[in-house]
Amino acid sequence: MGMRVMDKLALHGGTPVRTKPWVSKYMGSEELGAAEKERVLAVLEKKRIFRYLPKGLETSECAALEEEYKSFLGIDYALAVNSGTSALICALVACGVGPGDEVILPAYTWVATAAVITLVGAIPVLCEIDESLTMDPKDLAKRITPRTKAVIVVHMRGISAAMGEIMSIAKAHGLKVIEDAAQANGGTYRGQMLGSIGDVGCFSLQQSKVITTGEGGMLVTNSEELWQRAVLYHDGAGYQYRFIERKIPAFPGQNYRLTELQAALSLGQLEKMPRILQQAKGNKQAIVSELRKQPKIELAPVFGTEEDLGLSLIFYVPDGAQAQHVAKALTAEGIEAFQVYDGVAKDQHIYANWEFLKTKRDPWGGSYPWSLRPEMEYDYSENICPFTLDLLQRAVQVHLNHLVTKEDIADLLQAMDKIALHLL
Numbered sequence: 001m002g003m004r005v006m007d008k009l010a011l012h013g014g015t016p017v018r019t020k021p022w023v024s025k026y027m028g029s030e031e032l033g034a035a036e037k038e039r040v041l042a043v044l045e046k047k048r049i050f051r052y053l054p055k056g057l058e059t060s061e062c063a064a065l066e067e068e069y070k071s072f073l074g075i076d077y078a079l080a081v082n083s084g085t086s087a088l089i090c091a092l093v094a095c096g097v098g099p100g101d102e103v104i105l106p107a108y109t110w111v112a113t114a115a116v117i118t119l120v121g122a123i124p125v126l127c128e129i130d131e132s133l134t135m136d137p138k139d140l141a142k143r144i145t146p147r148t149k150a151v152i153v154v155h156m157r158g159i160s161a162a163m164g165e166i167m168s169i170a171k172a173h174g175l176k177v178i179e180d181a182a183q184a185n186g187g188t189y190r191g192q193m194l195g196s197i198g199d200v201g202c203f204s205l206q207q208s209k210v211i212t213t214g215e216g217g218m219l220v221t222n223s224e225e226l227w228q229r230a231v232l233y234h235d236g237a238g239y240q241y242r243f244i245e246r247k248i249p250a251f252p253g254q255n256y257r258l259t260e261l262q263a264a265l266s267l268g269q270l271e272k273m274p275r276i277l278q279q280a281k282g283n284k285q286a287i288v289s290e291l292r293k294q295p296k297i298e299l300a301p302v303f304g305t306e307e308d309l310g311l312s313l314i315f316y317v318p319d320g321a322q323a324q325h326v327a328k329a330l331t332a333e334g335i336e337a338f339q340v341y342d343g344v345a346k347d348q349h350i351y352a353n354w355e356f357l358k359t360k361r362d363p364w365g366g367s368y369p370w371s372l373r374p375e376m377e378y379d380y381s382e383n384i385c386p387f388t389l390d391l392l393q394r395a396v397q398v399h400l401n402h403l404v405t406k407e408d409i410a411d412l413l414q415a416m417d418k419i420a421l422h423l424l
């Protein structure tokens, strides 16, 4: 143990481990460079910025992006859309989820995962996560009812959910599985690409994701029928350019189309994704292998493995008060950290902060879709997933990315040593 570790905590007036700022949290946008510039300028020069112009369909950037995703994931069908949210909406519609159906989702995910369920008229049913930060399969089994139609599994913080267990439970109950891989583009589960395991996979290309077009999304599936339904819903008319033969009845669609400029921007980054992820995973593995020697903090087995993309470091301490104290102390040492659920910040990744669920309010002041099932008492109170809330209260988070250096890692570990010595 070095002298600096023995020093007083910076929180208590000691010298901080570092004074330079902690790393930026965005990955894809940090990598924007000459390749993307060239691709986007080439689209501008072509003056073909709308995907479905009949002329030049075969050289569409969106189509090229779909082809890349298909080969990258080894999947038969892909649909480029304008956000991860619209990918999820199209996935739900594709799966036939609609008014009055129940859809199970984890209590820890971006609020959009819950919102989209209500937007297709279905009723969200919350499910506990476990220490992996993803859906607890044992709790999933308990939340299934005769009304359950689908499950949205979320690969939260770039960590692969327990797809083996979840798929077999879903199969036994005849449920559709939608993978929300918004935060886990490029991840794997037992060697299989995330997004390719469930019935439909959804990705986001928003700025805080692994790769980004500012806004954008991708839907993938191996089912021609589900894909045709998603295509129909993503564009009320453009489908005529997509199928040689439409095999499903017509229904009205939205406009969730991606632009050619965004697709071109994304193509440049997709090429870089394996390197970005290798770096990020390597950083996390280096951190976790050291932290596992620290008996006073708790880490899930999946953390720091191939099934963790390394987007952030989350660890658990015995209680919420300690988590708050540790986060403050780490921040004072120059490693920006926060308690995941502090009961104050309205972090929209946590069910306890999803106000519209608690109040069961729709955009028009009514209570659709819950009004479809007046006999049911759907509970969205804090008591509904107590394990999740306790876990997130005990969780401390530090943002990581692929650009974290050896020096950053050494600083982080030194700060953790100091904290373990003084606070845990």
Ligand SMILES: Cc1ncc(COP(=O)(O)O)c(C=O)c1O
Pocket: 082, 083, 084, 085, 086, 109, 110, 112, 113, 154, 180, 182, 183, 204, 205, 206, 215, 216, 217
């Ligand atoms: C887990 C999860 N699902 C869905 C979304 C929605 O994606 P988007 O912001 O592209 O609509 C996000 C990200 O914002 C997310 O993190």
